Amino acid sequence: MTRKYDVIVVGAGPSGLLAAKAAGENGLEVALLEKKTDPTQLTRACGQTLISMNEYFFGNLVQYNARDKRICFIPDGFSFKYDGPYLNLYNLARYTPDGHKIEFGDYTEQKRKGDSGKVAISFDKEILFQCLLDEVKSCGVKVFPGVNIQQVINSNDGVRVEGSGQTFESAYLIAADGVNSRIAEVTGFNKDRYYYCNFYSLSYYLSGVEPPQPEQVVLIPGFSEQGAFRCYLLPRPIRGEHNLIVVTVDPRVNLETAVDYFMNEAICAPWFKKAKKLKAFSAVCNCYSAIINPYKDRVLVAGDVGSTQELELTGALISGWKAGQAISTAVQEEKLGINVKGVSQYTNWWKGTYIDPGCPEIYMTGMCTPYILNTAEDMNYVYGLIKDPIPACWNPYTAANAIRQSMAKAIAIAQKERPDIVQKLERKRLPAKELLTEITKISKPVS
Numbered sequence: 001m002t003r004k005y006d007v008i009v010v011g012a013g014p015s016g017l018l019a020a021k022a023a024g025e026n027g028l029e030v031a032l033l034e035k036k037t038d039p040t041q042l043t044r045a046c047g048q049t050l051i052s053m054n055e056y057f058f059g060n061l062v063q064y065n066a067r068d069k070r071i072c073f074i075p076d077g078f079s080f081k082y083d084g085p086y087l088n089l090y091n092l093a094r095y096t097p098d099g100h101k102i103e104f105g106d107y108t109e110q111k112r113k114g115d116s117g118k119v120a121i122s123f124d125k126e127i128l129f130q131c132l133l134d135e136v137k138s139c140g141v142k143v144f145p146g147v148n149i150q151q152v153i154n155s156n157d158g159v160r161v162e163g164s165g166q167t168f169e170s171a172y173l174i175a176a177d178g179v180n181s182r183i184a185e186v187t188g189f190n191k192d193r194y195y196y197c198n199f200y201s202l203s204y205y206l207s208g209v210e211p212p213q214p215e216q217v218v219l220i221p222g223f224s225e226q227g228a229f230r231c232y233l234l235p236r237p238i239r240g241e242h243n244l245i246v247v248t249v250d251p252r253v254n255l256e257t258a259v260d261y262f263m264n265e266a267i268c269a270p271w272f273k274k275a276k277k278l279k280a281f282s283a284v285c286n287c288y289s290a291i292i293n294p295y296k297d298r299v300l301v302a303g304d305v306g307s308t309q310e311l312e313l314t315g316a317l318i319s320g321w322k323a324g325q326a327i328s329t330a331v332q333e334e335k336l337g338i339n340v341k342g343v344s345q346y347t348n349w350w351k352g353t354y355i356d357p358g359c360p361e362i363y364m365t366g367m368c369t370p371y372i373l374n375t376a377e378d379m380n381y382v383y384g385l386i387k388d389p390i391p392a393c394w395n396p397y398t399a400a401n402a403i404r405q406s407m408a409k410a411i412a413i414a415q416k417e418r419p420d421i422v423q424k425l426e427r428k429r430l431p432a433k434e435l436l437t438e439i440t441k442i443s444k445p446v447s
């Protein structure tokens, strides 16, 4: 049986839930289709930190209103309930393999400022899903779990989607099915995209970890004969728990071995003496160049679908909300018989906020450091020269910028001491595509 909606949203992740909420609140007939049978279940690795809370991100300041238990986006003016546990995070500490620490913000100073010193919060994503699902249902959105969309068929005045033996019809489709989007593939959005590599991750919830600071995000790189990798250690909002996430773009790296390295051999190994593994997650994400124009043939792309690998939760929530508003506007404009501008407002925002500032290239360049400084010794030397304070942040774009600026001083010193390393650093000027050439050759997109 086919059903006719104003909009179908494929994917009930952060982006799809916000898109459905926006369209539902505006009175549209909305179908939200999700392949998981339980949309609230977390099935993929995630750090579960709401990033960039001390600066603008995609045009918004994201705040947690603890009084009313709401996550709020200012100035766009939308919010939703989150009544689960949370923990303020005050800075990022990035270590070299030999233990030199570069802090993004002074932990003690940030913590002294209290709520306004936080750079992020750590939260529980399953509770966030539950809260959003409740809101989405309460504004009339029809939610269909267990529907894995495989096909998209266009007609003159709408879209038909098929999957798991069901068919749905609507005037518009919002593709919010994440980084390995089936919708982007079957509708041709991926045709002109450059494929870089995959981003692999393995994560463990752990108890008993004893890092130097309880409310800090830690990043540590590692090298093995197989290739380079790095770990993030993120406090969970549940007292006494941490999330250890080990990531790589190199398909030769064994992530289990990399986890063992951090827990037993690396400079952080003493923190894990009493650690117990509680739960494991993994993720494999395609890294394509970004979608430049996120709309065609009545399909609008939201969230990670259009990104190189991730927009972060903050970005996915914002783009989902804006996509839902854009389609609501377009539907209303069509009803009124006036010029349809809703969609172009979204595509202009996407270009102005994500594409034009160069976010996709900055993000991918962040993955290239081990292909510029390709030994632990090189990394220890160069990053060991960074001694000046760096502004507080937990935001990949700001962090990359800050490191680039600090690096300029380090290069001046290295020019005298280690011209061989300066020669390697020259490669920093190359585009991510070139830096990752060898990895691209041995990688293959997942579907």
Ligand SMILES: Cc1cc2nc3c(=O)[nH]c(=O)nc-3n(C[C@H](O)[C@H](O)[C@H](O)COP(=O)(O)OP(=O)(O)OC[C@H]3O[C@@H](n4cnc5c(N)ncnc54)[C@H](O)[C@@H]3O)c2cc1C
Pocket: 010, 011, 012, 013, 014, 015, 016, 033, 034, 035, 036, 045, 046, 047, 048, 049, 050, 051, 147, 148, 149, 150, 163, 176, 177, 178, 179, 181, 182, 183, 201, 245, 283, 285, 302, 303, 304, 305, 310, 311, 312, 313, 314, 316
């Ligand atoms: C290891 C790792 C750690 C991360 N840590 C953080 C972090 O700490 N902070 C942060 O801000 N971000 C983090 N992120 C990024 C964050 O998880 C994503 O940016 C965010 O989840 C994107 O939301 P989305 O809704 O666009 O996509 P997704 O969260 O991927 O949601 C897509 C949804 O679509 C569904 N779906 C997929 N295909 C279909 C189909 N064919 N039919 C129907 N449904 C479908 C999926 O089941 C899923 O529910 C991390 C990512 C990874 C991989």
